[in-house]
Amino acid sequence: MSTNKIMPDELRRHPLFGGLDNDQLAQLMETARVIQLDEGQQLFQCQQEARQFFMVRSGTIRLFLSAPDGAEKVIHLIAAGETFAEAITFMEGQIYPVNASALDACEVLAFSNKAYRTILHSSTDTCFRLMADMSKWLKRQITDIDALTLQNATLRFTNYLLHQVPAGTEHEVAITLGAPKNVIASRLSIQPESFSRILRNLQSEGHITVDGNVIYIKDINTLGQ
Amino acid sequence: MSTNKIMPDELRRHPLFGGLDNDQLAQLMETARVIQLDEGQQLFQCQQEARQFFMVRSGTIRLFLSAPDGAEKVIHLIAAGETFAEAITFMEGQIYPVNASALDACEVLAFSNKAYRTILHSSTDTCFRLMADMSKWLKRQITDIDALTLQNATLRFTNYLLHQVPAGTEHEVAITLGAPKNVIASRLSIQPESFSRILRNLQSEGHITVDGNVIYIKDINTLGQ
CATH class of the missing domain: 1.10.10.10 (Winged helix-like DNA-binding domain superfamily/Winged helix DNA-binding domain)
Structure with missing residues (x-):
């Protein structure tokens, strides 16, 4: 794993970040890091405490569940530009409900749930901008x-x-x-x-x-x- | 136009309302009303002050813009169960950016932007539940x-x-x-x-x-x- 620079522009395009002002974005980026994953490498395990949410920069992340017999069920494949595990940020119980691993070589941005929650809690205006963005995104979809x-x-x-x-x-x-x-x-x-x-x-x-x-x-x- | 009863259950299914507790939902429903529209009847005009957002109960609502030559461009057709104009609730300038009229005979629920904003502003928890719902909805889509x-x-x-x-x-x-x-x-x-x-x-x-x-x-x- 290595740490690289995260650019504000790559985040702004996503509705989760579009509503943040420059200071808030800088604040979030300070706690963020870049994670490099090899093919097959695990990012987090089901039931592990959820302290971060993620955005795929390159490669594909596989979200999956393991059955007692060892079989795996793929829940979702996350492509570049998409975020995952961010809904947990807004919830009470902070536990990952699935496993995540790299389908191929991946670069992933990890953001601190706590930092993101602090920013949103301190500013209802930001919550409102985020909700407006999400609402427009839902309409487009x-x-x-x-x-x-x-x-x-x-x-x-x-x-x-x-x-x-x-x-x-x-x-x-x-x-x-x-x-x-x-x-x-x-x-x-x-x-x-x-x-x-x-x-x-x-x-x-x-x-x-x-x-x-x-x-x-x-x-x-x-x-x- | 006539006023009927709005049932909490028909609202709860939608991510905009799923995050509200019973009291908050009751509070919003007090200011809501049912609007009956005949085929072709206009609900609001472009540039009109936006005081309400809507949910279609039956029929189809047509969102459209009028060109200077009188031609109309359909922006979106809203089906039963879908909300519209709710993104404006979260924004500063409260003006409808399009016209809305009934494609066929329609029943529409109208909610007060002010009441909805008041509920959300008074409780960051509710904002967080709403954002979690929206985020899960985005994923499903x-x-x-x-x-x-x-x-x-x-x-x-x-x-x-x-x-x-x-x-x-x-x-x-x-x-x-x-x-x-x-x-x-x-x-x-x-x-x-x-x-x-x-x-x-x-x-x-x-x-x-x-x-x-x-x-x-x-x-x-x-x-x-």
Whole structure:
């Protein structure tokens, strides 16, 4: 393990630190340190007293539980730029609920829970800035999940269409839907409103034309990729 | 607009309220009210003073901006169970940055920013419980985004395979990959580690068998659905 310099800018991007002013950030950084981990090296053990929370700078951290028979269950993989074990900072019982070890060679920043709590306790304004940041971050993630869910549903539908393409088709083809649109949507686990949005999007992007229950595919080789 | 009863249980599930004790929740609910909106009815206007934040009980709320030419840009659609405009509660300038109107008939709970701020200001413990809840919620969403991203990548890959299926194939088929796996992964915008995980998952679920650069598909009609 070696200690390197931590730059304020690498922290500011994260909602946990974005709400801190310069003095508060400097105060926290004084108690922080850089930890180098080899592949497989353990960072902390389940049930160990939790005095620090962490941010991955490079590599991947594996959070896992060990079963009595020795088998391991991976709970989460933490990538660069992500923090972990910070929720414990805000709680009463300060015990790590999982094990953490390095999946590959890792560099991790460790922050003192006590220093972070002291900063937040001394300033409700800082708590409020942190909560505003977290709240905005939550909103962005909901939007991301929404977009991914729709993309996923779009791929399921294009997959469904490609399964109906007759043998020997080169590019263009007309597919007659064998069931009402709401039945197809339900079979593919797509909400009716999302299904309408998918048809509209695929049409406006020029991939398909919809005419009643007939779908004209412009090019089967570009649909769904 | 009519006023109905708000139940503590419908609030507790949301991270903004989960950290409040019974007295604090009762205190907040005293200042809260239920708003009924007809389809298209406006809830607040951009630049209006923000005195309340909201939770959708039923229907969908549309957050949008109006361009000078009268065109509207939808920023976000808020579904039942979701809150909106709560980040403003934690900020200095209390102005709504967007317009909000009902996409369809909606029931919305309105909470007083002032009452919520007073509760949080009077108790750092409550702030800490709220931050712990938000932090756990953020983690869950990261896991969701991760899972959705992998599902998406899996669908892109199965789509890619289905495109190579020769005309007239009934069920089983062997596809010889025309490029090294890392090239295919990159072409499909899939991280190499995710690509390995996808191949492993599809194998363990019995959909495919991988032998070098040959992929045996068990049944083209069930792959990717």
